[in-house]
Amino acid sequence: MIFNASRFSSITNVLRRFVSSEQSLKELIVEPLTGKDSGILILGLNRVKQKNAISKNLLDSLENAIEKVNNDNTVRVVIIRSYVPRVFCAGADLKERLTMTEADVRIFVNRIRKFMTSLENVKAPVISAIDGAALGGGLEMALATDIRVASENAKIGLVETSLAIIPGAGGTQRLPRIIGVARAKELIFTARILSGREAEEFGIVNYCVPTNEENDGAFIKSLQIARLIQKNGPVGVRMSKLAINKGCDTNLNGGCLVEELCYSQVIPTRDRIEGLKAFQEKGNLYTKENNILTRVTM
Structure with missing residues (x-):
């Protein structure tokens, strides 16, 4: 797939014009894309003065948004981004914390x-577009998503020990699972802040992209990835995520049992039958299945 930066920039300009009206007053902008991008949902952090610090009100909005996503099978992919320049999320609202x-x-x-765990377990894949600082709770939010993309000017770190506390939203657990125990200890003990490129080298983010004039390079790349996911069978994508998430919590044999249960959910779907036909006929994959999925209890 050829990456056309100008094409994606035009999309983000449209999004900016849209959120410049009434929605710009909201701390969380929920924007479902339409047309060929139908099924991609944008969650835009928008606490400008507070640099997207997580307050009670913002957490309320995030919790409500995630609940709606889980109840809407038309959502194929979620992108969490920021509408505040040079900031993804500065962590907890420490001014509010003092009260x-x-x-x-x-x-x-x-x-x-608890919210971070709910975010991690959203049925649809979730991508973090980190076009700026993701510190403390901001990085913990990104760690709870499935795919992370950062721009080169991003500042990424779990800095809580510099404030005489520890990461409290899952950071001490998710970071070592992603990059390994020794490296996670180093970053948490030292409160080191990484650039986007360094975060890529550590394995914290999947991609680091050049910073552009619009400061949305990570979002553009995230949208590109979301489109690749969107074209695939939604039930298969969701069950793949569930199998990976639940399987990684157990040993290999247990994980294979999880995979078996998840595979059983795709067998009766029209997606699977049409996908096999498309493969045989070298046609396009059928991706219109939106039936409510059978709940898998594990």
Whole structure:
């Protein structure tokens, strides 16, 4: 697939014009794309003055958005991005945190941790477009997504130890699972901040792309990836994600049993039958299956 930067830039310009009206006042902009991009949903962080710091209100909006995504089988892919220049998410809203009692802090941190797990388990694939700083809870949010793309000017790190605390939204667990225990310990103990390129070298992000004038290079790449996912069978994609997520929580034999259960969900679908026909006829893959999936309990 040839990457046409100008073509994608025109799309992001349209998105900017759209969110410049009434939606620009919202802390979270939920934008389902249409036309050939139907099935791709954009969640845009938009707390400008607070650099997308996670407050109670923003967390409310994120929780509601994720719940709606899980109840909407037309959503094929989710992209989390920022509409604040040079920032993805600066982490927790520490000014709000100062107003909380110790009991309130425990409750709120537990709530954020629970949300990150919900984000990780969204049925559809989720991509983080990191066009700027993703620090503390901002990086923890990205770690809970399936694919991460960063621009070269991104600043990425779990910096909590510099504030005399620890990552509390799953960072101490997800980072070592992604890059290995030794490297995760180094980054967390030192509170080191990485560039986008360094984060790619560490294996934290899947891709690092050049920073462009519009500061949306990571989003453009994320949209390109989302389109590749969107054209595939939605039931197969969702079941693949479930098999990987649940299988990685157990040993190989247990994981293969998870795979067996997930495969059983795609056998009766029209997607599978039409996909086999398309392969035989060298045609296009059938991707219109939107029936409610059978719940798999594991």
